[in-house]
Amino acid sequence: MQISIQKRSVEDLKTKPEFNSNLGFGKFFTDHMFIMDYRNNKWINPRIVPHGVLSLDPSAMCFHYGQEIFEGMKVFRGTDESVIFFRSMDNFRRMNNSAARMEMPEVDIDVVTEGLRELVKLDKSWIPNQKGYSLYIRPTMIATEGVLGVRPSDEYMFFIIACPVASFFPEQQGKLKPVKIFVSTQYVRAAPGGTGSAKVAGNYAASLKAQVQARKFNCQQVMWLDGIEHRYVEEVGTMNIFAVFNDTLVTSPLTGTILPGITRDSVMVLAKHLGIEVVERRFTIEELLSGMKDKTVSEVFGSGTAAIISPVSSMIYKEQSHVVGNGETGPVAEKIYNALLDIQYGQAEDPFGWTTVLK
Ligand code: COI
Secondary structure: OOOEEOOOOHHHOOOOOOOOHHHOOOOOOOOEEEEEEEEOOEEEEEEEEEOOOOOOOOOEHHHHHOOEEEOOEEEEEOOOOOEEEEOHHHHHHHHHHHHHHOOOOOOOHHHHHHHHHHHHHHOHHHOOOOOOOEEEEEEEEEEOOEOOOOOOOOOEEEEEEEEEEOOOOOOOOOOOOOEEEEEOOOOOOOOOOOOOOOOEHHHHHOOHHHHHHHHHOOOOEEEEEOOOOOOEEEEEOOEEEEEEEOOEEEEOOOOOOOOOOHHHHHHHHHHHHOOOOEEEOOOEHHHHHHHHHHOOEEEEEEEEOOOEEEEEEEEEEOOEEEEOOOOOOOHHHHHHHHHHHHHHOOOOOOOOOOEEEOO
16 A cells, blocks of 8 residues: 655744653654554555644544543654664554454554554654653544434544653653552452453553542552452553562552453563563452561562553552562562663663564
8 A cells, every 4th residue: 555645844843842751652753644544445545644633523433432542652863863663563563452352453564564663764853862752653543423312333443653762750850769559458450351462452441540549649550450359469550560570570460350461471582581480370459568568579660652661669558568578679570670781771782582673
């Protein structure tokens, strides 16, 4: 499919923000975006246009029944000024899995990869050139048919927008600074048979109530327990969760209620590569807290595209605070973080084939 490109004129280019800690996360968007439409059972009209408002009928189905999926991936600036995509194909593959769960059409990975490439090429000057900063990419699909029937839409829009970002947690600003998490005992993120393993907007909307509660306890993220027994640790806010139990890195298995994080997978692969034993198994909040108490759990950290690796310093559970280790970043999180960033920024060899350099 031929991608048409409508560039902004030089006078119309946006003023770029400074690439420093004020950049924050997801506040400034590049000059262009990629869009394509779905009509009569096929994707049509792939195009790059100036980033701007979308015009949608208020009856568009995405507004009423939440048929919306998205992805989060990053593009990095290597030290030699190269432009490095990190596992973008894996993100598009996951997006197609989310589409299948939501009765939405899959995208052709070659077409969206080409759209992404062209977009990044055009907006290349928006990629920050310091470690800890990157260009965050948000592919999104929405149901656009204007009808109030509860059924899968016949029409969709797919778009990719991009924004230069600093740390996801304002407290971190390019450093591996631990965050505090709030264990929700009242709300659940996902239940068996639900949409927990898909990246759908509704999962995040449903999490906001607990996130506001977490903020009251000065916590940045919510730890989610399973939806049946409210005991098994599943995820942390926008991240998958890892704990170091007696030198073994443990993470919850992908049982259908957990988002299959691309960073989660990268962490497991890197940990094994670094000689750390990795086990996917269910563990309860009681097991985690008692391990923290008797020091058999030395570290807890989350992983995600936006959050990268975020060590956890303490947890609030049933209004009690529990400290992880000595409350500082642990050696396992640090090692994996450095190994991951070195690959992402092209400072270390990538033996896993995760990176693609823009030609
Ligand atoms: C990501 O890590 O990329 C996410 O999508 C999480 C969040 C920013 C919603």
